[in-house]
Amino acid sequence: MMGNDILGKIIDSDNTKVGGGASSALSGAMAAGMISMVAKLSVKKEYGFSGDEYKIMAEELDILAEGLMHGAKKDEEAFVELMKAYKLPKETDEDKAARRQAIQDGSILASRVPESNAIMCRKVLDMGNTLVGKSNPNAASDLMVSIKLAELGVYGCILNIRANLPSIKDEKTLQEFEASIKKLES
Template identity: 30%
Template sequence: MSQPTASPQQIAPSFGSVTLEHYLSELGAKVPAPGGGAVAALHAAQAAALVAMVARYTTRAKDAVHRPIVDRIIEAADAAQARSLALADADAAAFTAVGAAYKLPKDTDDEIAARTEAINAALVEAARVPAAVVDEADEILSLAAELLPIGNPNVVTDIGAAADAARAAAMSSQLNIEINVGSLPAALGDAFAAALLRVDTIAARADALHADVLHAVRS
């Protein structure tokens, strides 16, 4: 699983330490970040939290036979939540770095070369972060699907909500990968082809899981 890297330009404070009201205020403001990339990562974080919640409700005495699986899902979902939250911060930092790179001077050949290199490096990072969110969405969806047959039926709808959030994380990340890759040389952009190809599969799996949960609710 890809890990977000620290950046001196990282937006502070972290999304994990601000109120929801502050986050939404910043999201709705005329500022470069946060934007859709951070939203995608937070979709993944919420999906992971929902999976963890359903798993924790599946620790009743009657669930004892499934306890090893449930405990593993809890641990994996908690870790995915933490990674996704960190990716929201990394996305904001990456977007800021792209803007800074485009503002570099371009008056001489050396400056043009340095600026181009800086822009490409920033765009690669700006594509890497949503590609990592796709990884998280994929894993979270797998955890949700594994949990559905054994999860506490009283909170089964939250598995469906987790699938929908994971889907949103992947689809939104697709947009952010595409826009950054579109400005990169093919030699650099091709590295993200696999992540882009997985998005449609993730969306189809999420839709199928949503349908399975809906069937369970209606049965």
């Protein structure tokens, strides 16, 4: 299973290819799964939403959980591509230009992936917040832990976007990322 593979890589302290971006996506995936569980535990009593509304939320959260699991793997792949760019030769002017472009492209990819993951984490966070006080009270602690995991997912993904921005020289792209970060933080 992909999730166990990426999780194993994250907790392997000798693995330097998987880090904060993948961890943040997994944090969001865990949050989505647990918030979905809370929604499912709320279906029969209708604590603030109809049973069908809870089921729709749970379905969307399950899709987000899967998307974030895949996003964790994509984060690893983007990082590997960026590292390949840094290892390109730089002997000639042509080599240097090709390397600069590869680093630029790799940095953009390594920012787009956590941006996408942050957007999904933000949806998970928003859905979790909608269930506060409107879900099965027996699962209130699960919901609150999930909300904190989703917050961490958003925050960590934003940190990963920012980590790559210094290598991006295109002003329009930088402005797009800054606008996206601002929206995610609001």
